[in-house]
Amino acid sequence: MAVAVTMAQMKVAVLRHAYRGQRAQTAGTGAVLGLLLAAGTVYLAWMDPELLAAGYAVWLLGWMLGPVFMGGGDETLRPEYFALLGLPARRLAVGLLVSAFVGVAPLVSLTALLGLLVTGIRLGAVNALVAVPAMLLQLAVFVLLSKVSVAVVGLALRSRLGAIASGLLNGTILAALGQIWVFLWAFGETGTPDAVWYLPSAWGLLAVRGQWWALVALAALVIGLLGAWAALLSRRAGATRVSGRGRRPITAATANGAVVAKELRTWSRDLVRNHQLAFALAYGVCFAASPLIIGWDGMLPYAGPIFIVMAAAMAANLYGTDGTALWLTLMTPGRSDVRGRQLAWLSTQGPIALALTVGLTAVAGGPWPLVLALLPALLGGAAGLVPLISVYALVPGTDPHRRAGNPLRTSEDDGGLTGLAYLMLALVVATGAPAALAAIWFGWAGVAVGVGTGALCAWGLGLLAERRLRSHGPELLDTMRTGRKPQTTVTSRFEQLGRTQRIVAGWCFGLGAVPLVPQGILAAVFVGKGMLRHSWFLATYLPTGWRYPVAAGFILLGLAMYGTGLWIVRPCATRTARR
Incomplete structure (x- = not known):
């Protein structure tokens, strides 16, 4: 336990010194967007438990695929840092797991899991009490599945066949998430497939609703994933294999x-x-x-x-x-x-x-x-x-x-x-x-x-x-x-701006693509193709006379956001050049 506490303290110290300047702004923007999604997930608890189960399934897939897509996830503390300490694999895994709960992403996910507490309060006092350990165990499942998935893909990337297979699998799953409206339409506009309730993401909700075995299943899954991660950590130190086959020499005339x-x-x-x-x-x-x-x-x-x-x-x-x-x-x-x-x-x-x-x-x-x-x-x-x-x-x-x-x-x-x-x-x-x-x-x-x-x-x-x-x-x-x-890069220009200017410019550059591309350019293409009432493209739902003007308005809004961001950054660049 002392090792776990020490690692958590190390993680806090590293993050306290790392979140500065542009990185702090990026983390803050991500936290705000994550909390908005978490609030939407909690709201589902008031609407329909079926939708809440589907929402937690999306969070689970996000934890599993997000780190794979974004470069291996959070590794502020790496297993290699502790290789010379001689810690047993399971003890090292426990310490790294505890430190993994320190950060923005676990806090945001814990906020989303408040939907379990809301559901428990609506059902009764006992259900509300069960919701507390269910939230913690559900978060542990999210974090551990993320760690295990990254470790498995990392091992797969040590062979060409594994690299290709993991790429195909990850691309397929992420594409399915991007086209989630298709599956919702296929299963009915309000219905949720029964398979959602069999996923580990729904076990906490099942426990809160009175199926106490789900709480035990969550605890057992946490122990099993912890053991699997410990085993994968022990294999991580191995080097990537290099083929011993001869290679044709590279020849080129120019x-x-x-x-x-x-x-x-x-x-x-x-x-x-x-x-x-x-x-x-x-x-x-x-x-x-x-x-x-x-x-x-x-x-x-x-x-x-x-x-x-x-x-x-x-x-x-x-x-x-x-x-x-x-x-x-x-x-x-x-x-x-x-x-x-x-x-x-x-x-x-x-x-x-x-x-x-x-x-x-x-x-x-x-x-x-x-x-x-x-x-x-x-x-x-x-x-x-x-x-x-x-x-x-x-x-x-x-x-x-x-x-x-x-x-x-x-x-x-x-x-x-x-x-x-x-x-x-x-x-x-x-x-x-x-x-x-x-x-x-x-x-x-x-x-x-x-x-x-x-x-x-x-x-x-x-x-x-x-x-x-x-x-x-x-x-x-x-x-x-x-x-x-x-110091001549765009990052330094951002750092020379005031806090309000950095926030406005960050939001303009970060979100300007949303009105410009999907709601503007793509919506105009869909309207021109006669693809009406299509997914989340607003212009396709409007009356005939409003479709193209609204799409054009979104394009102008996106361009205006990028222009505003450039206008905010440019004065700082001008001052730097004059100096």
Whole structure:
């Protein structure tokens, strides 16, 4: 017990010194959004226990998939730090479990679990008393399932087959969550499938409702998961296996060809990239195929474009994943590293996107102009944005040879990687908007627009990335080596703003994509396609005369939010330049 208390105190001390500046603002924004979701979950306790059980199932999946998607979860205290102490695996697991309850995410989840207490109060005093241990055990199940899932995926990433299989599984589950409305429609607008009650996320609610065995089952599950995690921790120290098979030597006639060959070899050998590629493929296919459950094949043609967007988000920190090996790139003049990486990225992602788009569009019978316009536009936009974002907003990455403990962790800054992925999602979608609108309004002419905008983005954004790499290469390497960004970055500009300005700018940059992309651009596309009353897109539910104006209003709102954020940041940048 003393070890557990000590680890919890260590976690508190680390977080107290870590949550400063931009990281504190990011954590605060995440906490506010999480508490809003938690409040909505507690509200379900007043509406219908069936909906509350479904809500807790979503929280469970979030705990299991969130860390996998965002780089391995919270590892403020790592098992490797205590390797020389000689602690038994179970004792180490208990200590790390106690420390895992210290943080923003467990506090937010505990707030959401207050729905059990609300349900117990409504049923009686005994039920309310049972709700207290049920809340704690349910939270322990969430945390332990998260730890076990990350550990299992980490072990799977030590083999190519495991990396691909885990990527396919995670992509499928996350796509199903993204299309949850399909399953709700399939099961009825108010009904909840009975399978929800068999999930561990509903056992606490069952205990509060009088089925006392569920409380015992939760306790047994916590003990079992703790034992499984302890066993996985003992295997974590092993190094990643390296294949002993001979490899064909890399041969190239030009410097750019050498970059392409090196990148292609990396895509074939790096298990993290294998995982990310499989994840993007599964997400694109399953997200587009989910509506087939209700007999609608209208999403099938967009599997390829969705795959491109997700693959670009996975590669948003392309140069950051090199680790300190970036110095090799900087010390080799006379070649265009950016162009080589662009060509390699297109060579690995392009054929998959083309096959998905053409094949599934043929199955659905169209719309050919729209998807053939989106395909080159998104490919070119992603090929330009991937190197550009990675050099302008580089997140210091972990050297590949140091990922053995947790291969999912490619950076120390999970929040930075997550923000970078969301930014990439919004920007890549934006590069396809002109081609999509042209295809909707002018038909096949949109294909020419897509080819033109894609080529322009790939060439122009790649040129900007190349210039940035040449002019700021030493600063990027210093950032990679030390983990500290130079004072000329956007982060330092944020830190020089007042607290209110930072909050407003953070909300504008963080939430501006919501009205711009889904409620604006995508809603206009759905209205143009006659897809009315579609999911959560407001414009599709309005009368005929209001649909396009409302979608246009959301686009203007999103642009205004981004403009406001830039306007707030720019004065600080101007003052810095004058000094």
